[in-house]
Amino acid sequence: MKVSLPKEYAQWKGIPREEIKWHPTVNESKCTGCGMCFTSCGREVFGYDRERKKATVARPLQCLVGCTSCETWCVFQAISFPEKDYIRQVIKKHKILNLVKKQLEEKLHQTK
Numbered sequence: 001m002k003v004s005l006p007k008e009y010a011q012w013k014g015i016p017r018e019e020i021k022w023h024p025t026v027n028e029s030k031c032t033g034c035g036m037c038f039t040s041c042g043r044e045v046f047g048y049d050r051e052r053k054k055a056t057v058a059r060p061l062q063c064l065v066g067c068t069s070c071e072t073w074c075v076f077q078a079i080s081f082p083e084k085d086y087i088r089q090v091i092k093k094h095k096i097l098n099l100v101k102k103q104l105e106e107k108l109h110q111t112k
Helices: 036-040 069-073 084-093 096-110
Strands: 046-049 054-057
Touching: 036 046, 036 069, 084 096
Parallel strands: none
Antiparallel strands: 046 054
């Protein structure tokens, strides 16, 4: 099933975002409902269940691949991610570094 994503989140380095299994998971037993993740995520990945007073992962595919900021912010250690090596393998498998080198050159050219 194809998920409708805002255009800016639909791909990561040319890979359809739904093909990359990267997003936070909230451990409900540790989540205190403080709201730090909900109010701080710039990509609005989180929702908030008012009744249960818990954060939810409402829009997982909007999570920036490789980002773990919310995990760092969570003082209750209620947020986790897949192993970082998963992303390293995606980068290798899809030869992302070739694309990144081109992007780097373009950016450097723009800042001359």
